[in-house]
Amino acid sequence: MADVKLVSLTKTFGDIIAVDDMDLEVRDGEFFVLLGPTGAGKTTTLRLIAGLEKPNRGEVYIDNIFVNDFNPAVRDVAFVFQYYTLYPNYTVRQNLEFPLRSNLRKLSTEEINKKVAEVTKVLHIEHLLDRETVNLSGGEMQRVAIGRAIVRTPKVFLMDEPLSNLDAKLREEMRAELTRLHFDLGSTFFYVTHDQIEAMTMGDRVAVLNEGKILQIGTPDEIYNLPKDVFVARFIGTPVINLFDAIIEKDTLIIGKRDMVCSIFEKQCSLLKNYNKKNLILGIRPEDIDVSREKQKDNSFKSTVYFKQSMGVEDILNLKINSIIFKAIASPKLQTKVGETFYANINLDRSHLFDTETNKRI
Amino acid sequence: MAEIVLRNIVKRFGSLIAVNDLSLDIADREFLVLLGPSGCGKTTTLRCISGLETPDEGKILIDEEDVTLKRASQRDIAFVFQLYALYPHLTAYGNIAFPLLTQRFDKKKIKEEVNKAAEILQIKHILNKKPKELSGGDMQRVALGRAIVRRPKAFLLDEPIGTLDAKFREEMRAELKKLHVDIGATTVYVTHDQVEAMSMGDRIVVMNLGVLQQVGTPYEIYTDPKNLFVANFIGSPGMNFVNCRPIRDSSGKLVLSLLPSIDTSISIPEEIQKIIVDKNEEKKDLILGVRPEDVMLSLKKEENYIKTKVFVIETTGSYNIIDIKLGNEIVRVRTLPTMMPKIGETVYIGIDMKRVSIFNKEDGNSIMNSK
Numbered sequence: 001m002a003d004v005k006l007v008s009l010t011k012t013f014g015d016i017i018a019v020d021d022m023d024l025e026v027r028d029g030e031f032f033v034l035l036g037p038t039g040a041g042k043t044t045t046l047r048l049i050a051g052l053e054k055p056n057r058g059e060v061y062i063d064n065i066f067v068n069d070f071n072p073a074v075r076d077v078a079f080v081f082q083y084y085t086l087y088p089n090y091t092v093r094q095n096l097e098f099p100l101r102s103n104l105r106k107l108s109t110e111e112i113n114k115k116v117a118e119v120t121k122v123l124h125i126e127h128l129l130d131r132e133t134v135n136l137s138g139g140e141m142q143r144v145a146i147g148r149a150i151v152r153t154p155k156v157f158l159m160d161e162p163l164s165n166l167d168a169k170l171r172e173e174m175r176a177e178l179t180r181l182h183f184d185l186g187s188t189f190f191y192v193t194h195d196q197i198e199a200m201t202m203g204d205r206v207a208v209l210n211e212g213k214i215l216q217i218g219t220p221d222e223i224y225n226l227p228k229d230v231f232v233a234r235f236i237g238t239p240v241i242n243l244f245d246a247i248i249e250k251d252t253l254i255i256g257k258r259d260m261v262c263s264i265f266e267k268q269c270s271l272l273k274n275y276n277k278k279n280l281i282l283g284i285r286p287e288d289i290d291v292s293r294e295k296q297k298d299n300s301f302k303s304t305v306y307f308k309q310s311m312g313v314e315d316i317l318n319l320k321i322n323s324i325i326f327k328a329i330a331s332p333k334l335q336t337k338v339g340e341t342f343y344a345n346i347n348l349d350r351s352h353l354f355d356t357e358t359n360k361r362i
Numbered sequence: 363m364a365e366i367v368l369r370n371i372v373k374r375f376g377s378l379i380a381v382n383d384l385s386l387d388i389a390d391r392e393f394l395v396l397l398g399p400s401g402c403g404k405t406t407t408l409r410c411i412s413g414l415e416t417p418d419e420g421k422i423l424i425d426e427e428d429v430t431l432k433r434a435s436q437r438d439i440a441f442v443f444q445l446y447a448l449y450p451h452l453t454a455y456g457n458i459a460f461p462l463l464t465q466r467f468d469k470k471k472i473k474e475e476v477n478k479a480a481e482i483l484q485i486k487h488i489l490n491k492k493p494k495e496l497s498g499g500d501m502q503r504v505a506l507g508r509a510i511v512r513r514p515k516a517f518l519l520d521e522p523i524g525t526l527d528a529k530f531r532e533e534m535r536a537e538l539k540k541l542h543v544d545i546g547a548t549t550v551y552v553t554h555d556q557v558e559a560m561s562m563g564d565r566i567v568v569m570n571l572g573v574l575q576q577v578g579t580p581y582e583i584y585t586d587p588k589n590l591f592v593a594n595f596i597g598s599p600g601m602n603f604v605n606c607r608p609i610r611d612s613s614g615k616l617v618l619s620l621l622p623s624i625d626t627s628i629s630i631p632e633e634i635q636k637i638i639v640d641k642n643e644e645k646k647d648l649i650l651g652v653r654p655e656d657v658m659l660s661l662k663k664e665e666n667y668i669k670t671k672v673f674v675i676e677t678t679g680s681y682n683i684i685d686i687k688l689g690n691e692i693v694r695v696r697t698l699p700t701m702m703p704k705i706g707e708t709v710y711i712g713i714d715m716k717r718v719s720i721f722n723k724e725d726g727n728s729i730m731n732s733k
Contacts, residue, residue, distance in 0.1 A: 038527055167399070168555060172599055176674045176685050176692070183674075183705055195528040201676035201683070224679035237679050238532050287680045307543045309536070309561035312584030312597055313655050313696070316561065318536065327536075329680075332581055338543070 002063035002155035002188055003028045004049060009058035011044055018044040020212035022058070026156075031182045031189045035199040035235070036209035042192040045209075046158050049190065051075050063155055073104065078149035082161040084141040086133040092144050093129045096120070099152045119151045122184060139170045146178075150185065159191045163198065175201050196236050200224065208232045230359040233283050233352055239309075239316050242289070242326040244282045245356065248272065253282055259321045260346075262299050267349055275355070275362050283352035289328035290345040291317060291336070299346040305338050319344055364425050364439070364515035364548045365390045366411060371420035373406050380406040381417070382572040391546045393539070395563035397553060397595070403572040404552045405520055411550060412441045412518050424515065440514035442522055448493040448505055455489040458507040465512075479507040482544055502534055506541060516548040524553070535561045556596050560584070568592050584653075587719055590726040593651050599683050599694045602657065604650045605723070608638045618650060620688070626668055631715050634730075641729050643722065648729070651719035654696035658712040659684060661703060667710035672703045686711060 004026040011019040018041045026032040034042045047053040049060055051072035060067050067075050086095050096119060100112045107115075120126045123143045133141060142162060149157055163171045163178075179202050182189050193199055199206045200220045207217045208231070216228040227233035233241050244260070246253040251269070253262040262282070264272070272280075295302075306325055309316040315330045319342070328344055330336055353362040366388040373381040381403040388394045396404040409415040411422060413434030422430045429437055448457050458479055462472045480486045483503045493501055509517065523534045539562045542549055553559055559566045560580045568575040568583065568591070576588045587593035593601050605621040608630075616635040617627040630638075638644055660667060673692060674685040677699065684695045686709060695711060703709055720729050 037529065168557070168598065169594075169600060176676060176683075176694075179676060180674045180685075180705075197528070197678060200678045220677050220679065235529060238529075239536075240529075240532060285680070307539050309539060310580035310584075311557070311560050312580060313653065316536075318540070325540075332585075 003030075003061075004032075004156055004188065004190060005059075005061040005064075006045075006049070007059040007061070009045070009048060009060065010056050011041075011048060011053060012056050017212050019048065019055075022212070022214060024207065024214065024217070026188060026190055029186050029188055031179070031191065031202055031204045033191045033193060033199040033203035033206045034209055035193055035196060035203075035206050037194055037235070039211075040194075040209040041212040042194075042209055043160055046079075046160055046190065046192050049075075049156070050077050050079055050158055076152075076154050077156045077158050078152055078154040080142075080145055080149050080157065080159045080162045082164055084138075084145040084165075086141060086144055086148075088134045089132060091130050091132055092120075092125065092136070092147075095133055095144055096147050096151050099148060115151050115153075119147045122150070122181065123147050138166050139174065142166060142174065146181075150181075154187075156188045156190060159189065161193050162191075164193070164195070178202060197238065200236065208235060210235075226361070227283075227352060228361050230281060230283070230354050233354070237285060239286045239327050239329075241283050241285050241352070243354075244284075244324070244326070246280055246282045248275075248278055248280060253280070255282070256322060256324045259324050260301050262346060262348060264348060268351070268353065271353055271362055277356065279356040280362065281354040281356055281359070283354060284326075284346055284348075285350065286316065286327040287329045288347045288350035289326070290347065291319075291328050291330040291334065292343050292345060293334075295343050296345045299348060300343045301346070302341060303344045305336055305340050305342065308336060308338055317342075363390050363546070365423075366516060366548060366550070367421075367423040367426075368407075368411070369421040369423070371407070371410060371417045371422070373403075373410060373415060373417050379572050381410070384420075384569075384572075384574055386567065386574075386577070388548060388550060390548055393542050393549045393551065393562060393564045395551045395553060395559040395566045396569060397556060397559040397563075397566050398569035398575075399554055399595075401571070402569040404554075404569050407569075408441075408518050408520055408550060408552050412439060413437050414441070438514055439516040439518055440509055440512055441518045442509045442520070448501060448508075450493050453490050453492055454485065454496065454500075454504045454507075457493070457504050458489075458511050461508060461512050475511050475513075476507070479511045482510070482541070483507050498530060499533060499537075502530075502537065506537070510541070510545060510547075514547070516550065519549065519551045521553055522551075523558070524555070531558075538562060557598060560596070568595060585717070586728070586730065586732060587651070588728050590649065590651075590721050593719060593721070593728075597653060599654045599696065601719075602652045602654065602691075602693045604652070604688065604691060604693070606648050606650045606720075607646065608644050608648065616644070618648075620650075621647075628666065628668075628713060628715070634715065634718075634720065637720075637729055637731060643720075643729055647723040649721040649723050650713075651721060652693075652713050653717065654683065654694045656714040656717040657693060657695040658714065659686075659695045659697055659701065659703075660710045660712070661707075663710055664712065667712040669708065669710055672705055672707045672709055675703065675705060677702075684709075 006022050006024040009019055009022040036042050048055050096116045097112055100107050125143050163174050206223055208215045216232045223236050244255045246255050251264055303319040303321045306318045306320040315332055317328045317330050368386040371381050371384045398404050410417050458476045459472050485503045488500055523531050566583050567577050570591050576592045583596055606618045608616050609619045611617045617629050619627045670686045673687050676683040682697045685692050
């Protein structure tokens with residue numbers, strides 16, 4: 001168990017700045033997720049913490065100890081990779097025992113057996129102990145790989161997209177399992193992924209990374225409901241947030257060629273009090289647009305269903321007003337059809353306003 | 363524009379039957395998705411339609427013409443494997459024009475066709491740029507342009523967006539669906555991802571081990587799965603399954619006894635009681651299937667609710683998934699984002715019995731009448 005601290009961490013590969021002056025504190029016992037698209041610098045960050053890469057600048061602390069000069073073995077972190085790196089001709093037991101047999105540890109056979117038994121119980125793989133790893137399914141292999149990390153009781157777990165090679169069903173199950181595992185172990189998890197749903201469902205806190213820079217750190221609730229900029233707003237949440245270019249005119253926001261004219265209220269007025277520009281970006285999540293057959297009181301706009309994505313539990317309606325297309329969530333009970341007319345009711349109190357030039361939250 | 367008909371298609375590879383007696387009517391302008399796990403026969407089916415494979419038995423008709431023995435090049439359908447592979451040395455224009463160049467169209471005609479495709483995809487302003495100058499989304503649009511510029515009778519797509527980042531996949535799903543609405547060509551799309559199938563398909567064909575399991579609209583397949591395989595494959599988070607058996611309570615009324623580790627019976631609507639009696643399922647082992655959104659969760663005790671504890675809680679922003687333990691089984695509940703019990707906290711769950719599915723445990727088939 002340990003906290004992790006990164007100070008002004010920078011890593012370049014030739015001209016490319018993979019990690020750009022990063023400051024980060026992961027608390028002891030926290031499930032921390034580093035989220036970003038391919039090439040954001042997530043894996044490099046993880047490798048810097050593990051000691052598999054040397055930073056150009058900056059400091060890495062594990063458990064308040066400055067570890068820049070320590071090699072990976074001494075840092076006492078465990079790495080779980082995207083591709084399960086198990087010894088193929090060894091049994092599950094041998095794979096789990098392997099890290100314990102290291103000369104650094106000097107454990108007795110009894111102690112080793114006890115640890116292996118504990119870990120297999122937590123991960124529900126007792127029945128697999130004597131199987132060779134080549135005969136395991138993908139999910140079983142990833143459990144063993146996680147088991148091999150746990151068995152050492154390291155200070156920190158570093159996980160690099162461990163679920164991305166599993167099929168959708170298994171990924172969903174493993175998400176819940178990892179969340180529960182973290183709860184049971186209480187250790188520090190540092191988890192890297194490009195999949196926002198993994199970050200949202202598992203993380204205590206999430207850092208959104210792009211082009212080597214952290215854009216926002218917060219709880220899933222904070223990054224979803226108070227995104228700091230347009231990138232975070234777009235990256236978090238599915239279906240993706242609607243973003244409209246709007247012109248501010250008196251107490252209204254004008255979208256398109258006056259296709260939508262939204263009246264703004266107290267909350268937005270106070271937000272815009274010190275905002276002197278004429279334009280802004282209005283962000284509104286699809287679930288914050290209510291769809292009805294009858295016109296509602298405020299900000300209710302007539303629109304046609306352009307196309308529809310039926311998800312079973314809900315329908316994603318792609319609605320059209322002249323040349324503006326946006327998404328709204330509707331209940332399947334509404335039985336919407338392509339080409340039909342509905343009213344899109346925009347709940348401005350749930351909207352997000354961004355500066356057109358800086359893309360930052362107003 | 364094309365109507366595609368498959369009649370009793372069988373395709374074998376040695377002793378393996380990849381596609382087993384498959385019949386399908388794909389309507390003109392339809393977006394049909396072939397969905398199933400690897401090895402279910404979906405790609406083989408697509409390859410038979412394209413002409414890359416010849417079926418061992420059965421017939422394939424395109425616009426009423428028997429094309430079973432025709433070569434791929436004679437069928438006028440576009441097969442797209444990957445959408446994102448562009449030629450790096452060519453401009454967007456060059457990439458889109460490429461299939462037409464190989465077909466020796468004249469320059470003026472090519473320009474016309476490329477412009478039309480660019481118009482639909484709203485990429486006219488980037489036609490002179492090279493792939494490395496383009497954003498990911500624009501690269502995808504160029505790749506799509508290359509596929510649609512030939513204006514084939516039908517599109518056949520084999521997991522075209524499977525290897526992209528999650529976020530990007532979501533965008534591409536909407537983009538592909540929009541494109542289909544705009545150009546209206548018959549599309550057959552193969553995937554193992556139920557989200558792709560649900561969000562794009564007009565109809566979905568669920569396959570397993572070469573055999574068709576169910577054909578229907580996304581809504582039909584979601585709300586009325588014909589068997590356990592389909593029920594399990596569709597939906598995220600997936601459907602909950604609880605072993606049960608219909609028994610008579612003290613007043614002689616039919617109730618469902620939940621098995622084996624839960625000592626609870628739940629009452630069932632008359633409609634379902636009637637089905638159980640009519641189909642002679644009384645006292646048989648059944649499986650109750652409940653979607654996570656059809657489980658109600660309460661922090662207070664309520665009538666007909668079962669007492670349980672929170673095992674895991676997952677937030678997504680727009681909803682939460684709360685895992686609870688019912689006996690030894692995990693049951694997943696979809697709730698509003700404001701519902702935030704703690705791990706280990708006592709909660710009560712109820713089941714919306716009007717929306718459940720019930721399966722015979724032995725053969726896995728749904729006993730429900732079609733909704």
